[in-house]
Amino acid sequence: MRATLILAILSLMVAIVHAGPGTHRYKEPHSNYGDEKQNKHHIQEHMKAMAKDDDDKVPDLSEQDMIYYLFVIHDTNGDGYLDGHELRAAFTDFDEDEVQDLDLTLQEVTDMVDHVLMEDDKNGDRMEHLKNLHFTPETPFGLPLYPFFEKAYEAVVGEPASKFRYIPSVTPLSTVNEVTMTCITYFIVIFGGRFLMTNVAPFKLKAPFMIHNVLLTLVSGILLVLMVEQIFPIFYRHGLMAAICANETWTQPLELLYYLNYLVKYWELIDTIFLVLKKKKLEFLHYYHHSLTMVLCFTQLNGQTSVSWVPITLNLTVHVLMYYYYFRTAAGAKIWWKKYLTTLQITQFIIDLVVIYFCTYTYFAYTYWPHLPNMGSCAGTETSALFGCALLSSYLSCCP
Numbered sequence: 001m002r003a004t005l006i007l008a009i010l011s012l013m014v015a016i017v018h019a020g021p022g023t024h025r026y027k028e029p030h031s032n033y034g035d036e037k038q039n040k041h042h043i044q045e046h047m048k049a050m051a052k053d054d055d056d057k058v059p060d061l062s063e064q065d066m067i068y069y070l071f072v073i074h075d076t077n078g079d080g081y082l083d084g085h086e087l088r089a090a091f092t093d094f095d096e097d098e099v100q101d102l103d104l105t106l107q108e109v110t111d112m113v114d115h116v117l118m119e120d121d122k123n124g125d126r127m128e129h130l131k132n133l134h135f136t137p138e139t140p141f142g143l144p145l146y147p148f149f150e151k152a153y154e155a156v157v158g159e160p161a162s163k164f165r166y167i168p169s170v171t172p173l174s175t176v177n178e179v180t181m182t183c184i185t186y187f188i189v190i191f192g193g194r195f196l197m198t199n200v201a202p203f204k205l206k207a208p209f210m211i212h213n214v215l216l217t218l219v220s221g222i223l224l225v226l227m228v229e230q231i232f233p234i235f236y237r238h239g240l241m242a243a244i245c246a247n248e249t250w251t252q253p254l255e256l257l258y259y260l261n262y263l264v265k266y267w268e269l270i271d272t273i274f275l276v277l278k279k280k281k282l283e284f285l286h287y288y289h290h291s292l293t294m295v296l297c298f299t300q301l302n303g304q305t306s307v308s309w310v311p312i313t314l315n316l317t318v319h320v321l322m323y324y325y326y327f328r329t330a331a332g333a334k335i336w337w338k339k340y341l342t343t344l345q346i347t348q349f350i351i352d353l354v355v356i357y358f359c360t361y362t363y364f365a366y367t368y369w370p371h372l373p374n375m376g377s378c379a380g381t382e383t384s385a386l387f388g389c390a391l392l393s394s395y396l397s398c399c400p
Contacts, residue, residue: 140228140229141228190273190275190287194282209278214323221316245359285395296311299388307359360388362374362378363385
């Protein structure tokens with residue numbers, strides 16, 4: 001779908017320049033974005049041709065849709081504005097054959113850019129701002145968020161997010177030995193630490209604890225909205241079964257987000273260290289959940305289970321609220337909805353179980369017992385599916 005929109009916008013831009021909007025040579029009234037009827041016809045013809053190749057449906061784009069996608073495609077630095085350089089790139093972004101027919105000179109392109117900035121640059125900063133949020137299946141929050149993440153990722157990692165691939169035994173923390181040693185170290189530290197703290201006064205650690213929790217609130221929230229942005233168009237256009245079972249649902253952006261969520265599980269182990277240093281009671285469910293959720297994320301990454309987004313997004317939702325609660329109470333606030341937090345966690349596990357058990361059942365029924373009612377196969381390995389079912393079931397049995 002994304003490729004379809006990109007090619008469609010290129011077609012739109014050809015139609016815009018053929019019509020001549022954006023230059024000073026056309027009489028009033030005119031649109032800097034071209035004639036809607038002509039553009040829509042031109043763009044639909046191109047999209048129909050592409051739909052034959054990828055079996056994709058041709059979306060019905062309004063003029064506002066076309067302008068929006070035009071803006072998004074050419075906002076190369078993701079700052080929410082089109083500057084003169086980005087406008088110039090937009091006006092010259094055509095197929096080679098079309099460019100030869102147009103025979104645009106640099107001066108003509110410059111005149112077009114100047115005209116758009118003169119008419120549509122309301123605040124005089126030489127940039128075109130996307131003034132209104134645009135809600136579509138691809139942008140459920142009104143604007144594309146993943147491009148902002150990609151820029152931040154590249155700034156930190158030094159390479160594009162699109163190059164990331166999770167490769168077992170190659171990617172950091174992708175081996176059984178690493179995960180096993182982490183769990184063993186975790187238990188040695190928390191139980192050894194509790195022993196060493198026997199005759200030591202508890203530490204207050206108010207500021208570090210607040211920073212820890214507010215950062216986890218923000219990170220969990222960011223991962224949540226990025227995952228929802230990736231999943232929602234799949235769910236909207238192809239339905240729930242495709243969203244939880246199709247192989248195509250395991251996309252490269254989601255794989256990266258799942259891996260980052262997995263890394264956050266290592267960070268969350270620090271929760272228990274705070275409990276030890278503050279001499280708080282260590283509940284079995286706490287350290288059992290913290291250690292084995294990390295293991296669960298590891299197994300689902302290796303198994304490439306398309307349903308992974310269900311437990312992960314639910315878990316992130318709970319964690320946004322939970323870590324915010326810890327942050328506020330550490331500052332002395334009284335939170336009235338505390339009692340609902342535990343209920344929400346149990347509800348999360350129940351939903352997880354229903355979905356995971358369904359996916360596991362339909363896979364095994366389709367694969368081994370096709371005479372049983374089923375909804376077809378489901379992406380992922382058998383080991384990861386069975387481990388997920390067993391672990392999520394154990395969470396509920398551990399609940400008081």
